[in-house]
Amino acid sequence: MTILRILPFFLLSVNLAAQLPAKMVDYREARNGVTVLTAEIQVPEEDAGYTLLLPAEGLVRAVIVMFHSGRDTTHPGFEQRLYVDAVQREVATLYITTGNLFEFLFDEEKYRQLDDYLGKAIIENQLPADKMVFAGMSLAGTRAMKFGEWCMMGKSRYGIRPAGIAVCDAPLDFVRFWQELKRAMKLNHDPVSVSEAGWVSTVLERNLGGSPDDNPAAWLDYSPYSHQRLDGGHAALLKTVPVRAYTEPDVLWWMENRGKDYYAMNAIDAAALINTLRLLGNEKAELILTQNRGHHPDGTRHPHSWSIVDNAELVQWVLEICE
Known part of the structure; x- marks a missing residue:
């Protein structure tokens, strides 16, 4: 990376640091281990716990719970910028993590861990437990x-119980997702796609008792949405919950840069989820499609990014469904 690319990151980090609200609560449980993805890939853990960013005046009208790994609020990532818009509208932002940067939530104890952190944040900071919206991008959206x-x-x-859920380009139907991972490996077209497909499929198969063919019940049970089930599987639990699914279905970008088509895009899960919820009677299920918004913090074009979300408008939606 050249100095020309580093400089914008540095300036943005300084700018965000200067905008920190009056109160930040940082609860950490030290983690010094590693997450083993494959025999060749091991990732250091981050400290478990949460970082809570509160409005300056102390009044909290709602809380956005971000399941994004990484809690450095001076980082230029778009997810970490959300609190800047949120605190201006008296909305708190809570970044919560198990310590595993690639947490798939395979185990009940991980749910309990997150639940305890959330409960601790609610009790110790007088947060409105009935006005919490869960959100995340990609696996964090899952x-x-x-x-x-x-x-x-x-x-x-x-x-x-969530007052609403907002997911950004997240894989939801893991049978569909696994099939496309295997296809990417067989095609062997793009090194980035092949590498990701290799370790992700390994992790999924190790924790779900083999492939979807080997253990279909486990895969259907794990998926937060299943197209094989008319009611969407577990997604039917959200038929009364306001849900937003953001995606930027730039299929030409995926074809040209990754050799993928619609079948391999998470947009297919987003559309299927919202369609199913609407068929179940959920009038507050929304599919948010964008164009030419997706990019990384350094400006590189990429539709798989939280940048497709209008943070200020998302905060407005949160207030509307919570009040």
Whole structure:
């Protein structure tokens, strides 16, 4: 990376640091281990816990719970910028993590861990438990959906249920997702896609008892949405919950840069989820399609990015569904 690319990151980080609200609560449980994805890939853990950013005046009208890994609020990532818009509207932002940067939520204990962090944040900071919207991008969006459904099953020790859920370009139907991972490996067209497909499919198969052919029930149960089930599987739990699915279906970009088509895009899950919820009678299920908004913080074009979300408009939606 050249100095010309580093400089914008540095300036943005300084700017964000200067905009920190009056109160930030940072609860950490030290983690020094590693997450083993494959025999060749191991990733250091981050500290578990949460970072809470509160409005300057102390009044909290709603809370956006971000399941995004990484809690450095001076980082130029678009997810970390959300609090800047949120606190201006008296909305708190809570970044929550198990410590695993690639948390798939395979185990009940991980749900309990997140539930306890959320409960701790609510109790110690007088947060409105009935005005919490879960959100996340990509795998963090998967976590937001899965944790929301877990709460809707009545499993939260604190009686938490999401007031709404917003996911950005997240994989939801993991049978569909696995099939496309395997296809990418067979095509062997793009190194980035092949590498990701290799470790992701390995992690999924290791934790779900083999492939979808080997253990179909486990894969259907794990998926926060299933196209094979007319009611969407676990997604039916959200038929009364306001849900937004953001996606930028730039199929030409995927074809030209990754050798992928619609079948391999998470947009297909987003559309299917919202369509299913609407068929179930959920009039507050919305599919948000964007054009030419997706890019990384350095300006590189990429439709798989939180940049497709209008943070200020999302905060407005949160207030509308919570009040």
